[in-house]
Amino acid sequence: MNMKKLPVFVLLAVAAVLPLFVKSEYFMHICVLAMMYIMLTQGLNLLTGYIGQLSLGHQTFLGLGGYASALLAIKLGVPVLLAMLLAGLFTVVCSFLIGLVTFRMRGSYFVIMTTAFAEIVRLVINNSTAVTNGPMGLREIPPPVIFGLIIKSKISSYYFGLVLAVITVFICYRIVDSRTGRAFVALREHEALANSVGISFARYSMVAAVVGGFFAGIAGGFYAHYTHFISTDVITFSYTVTILLMLIIGGKGTIMGPVLGAIIFSFVPEALRAVDNLRLPIYGLILMISVLAMPKGLMPVLSRAYGRIVYKLAPGQKTPAAKGE
Template identity: 30%
Template sequence: MKSFFPSKWVAALLLVTAIAIPLLTSNTYYLNMLIMAFIWTIAVSGMNIIAGYTGQLSLAQAGFFGIGAYSLGLLMTKAEMSFLASLAIAVALTGIIGAVVGIISLRLKGHYFAIFSLCVGVIILLVIEKWESLTEGIRGLLGIPIPKIGSFEFASMSSQYYLILFFLVLAMFVNQRIVRSLVGRTFISIRNSEELAEALGINVMRNKILAFVHSTVLAGLAGALYAGYIRFLGPDIASVEHTFDMLLYLLVGGISTLWGPLVGTTLVMILMQLLQSWQEYRMIFFGPLLVLIVMFLPYGIMGALNRLKTKRDSRLLSTPDENAPFQRGVPDHRLAGGEIDA
């Protein structure tokens, strides 16, 4: 199935619009909502690579999000390192831990891997909560410095917006390049059939670890950006509930689609904010709405657009064009009658 991906002009228009938003409004509420959507989109896009394109449902994504967040927070507060150095180390450390976990867990398949990864997420949460001498435990990590690159300090919300937008665009660009490369096709072949992929000479284990590490790196990046933005961390940031939130965003937007994480995360977060006034009753409205989306859009919003595009393309290919003299299987009566212009 072909992927629905906006043309370069549409993508450029969306990027220009995103850049212009802080210039068009000074409402901090809207900016904060978009910043949070961007951060979680980065993490969800990582889950999309391992679950959507490789077919391995990892439920430890929130745990790696917490590792990235606490790594940056601890490096900046206790080691007094700069923002960029802390960010690089936090992402690298998350990837290394992800590689170790992947080597162990990816020997399992299907539901066994999902359950094992869920246990890993719970273990990470417990380590963050109980290792009080390092993480401050349930008291939380306070006083994370404002992100600063050189002499420029990201103190305002608009500057934080542009910083996180930059990393979101970078993450989406990298994901696009991966999906459309031979590596991405290898991931898809593993998702479709591991046995057939092995028969074709593909190193399944190595590619699954690669996809898993990439997903953890994006989760760590999102967590580090979250820590730099919120500047306060509590153990609940690594809660399993956030993993299921990310899975919800992915299912609504469209799993195994490039734009699904952004669309699903943004729409669900906006919807939840609109229902904020209902407080504890908002799930009464949100729950049935989610059920309807799953029933009528089982492939998510972007997945539904993919299928519509595929049907449209198939209709165009099957419809004869009277102006084309050499269509496959369609004889041209002008050629048969010898009516050819010299």
């Protein structure tokens, strides 16, 4: 095992034993939500971090997945795990269809399109009262059951979320670390040049959107079955801003960046609880300042510092790339 991957395994080990040391239910609740955010930011990262197209509509797939999974479980009695998987496939279809239209655009047009679709989906869900119960949301969504084990407590939900999050991160890592991932970066750095060697924007963006959509859908199902409630609140702009903040502060275009960002910004709101009214204005300030002062996020800073430590302790060891892979 090389030193480059050591921090990842340390983080994973800490995550695995965390519930042994944490007695607070509330703290565990935040950890469970952090797992959901990791799934979300990881998916958005493919499109926004690696391909470089900003989507302000990622929360749409969270909502669609949550509603689909909840409706399948409540109305049709589908087992929850299967319902979550089907919801993931449903969001894949949705992101494919939306992608067919949006990936004709780039840059600012693309951003506007994503907000337009997010608003349309929110209005449709809110107005289809017969199916979705409108703005009241869906209640009493059953918890997941795995091999007869009901996942209802905070700790079991935490482990369930952890498994899902680790799978998400691993798959995204494998994608990014492949030909496909290099094609993403090529499109981000110079689209015309990428086209000239046969890398098509529409095709690779679609891959990123579909994978991101799938994990967002699963995250939505996870959220709905964990909180037993879903409403169109999850498709509002404040969710987008939260996800975006996590992605930007952590470091877009890196794998561990969004993970760190998701963990940090799951807990920051709690730290700001004392000044609850100020929380959102502070978010806005953090977003503005961090993008301007630290456009690449925390990850490059951390990985450079880690590289220096490794070099001091064991000269000659393979150090992490300065870009923070």
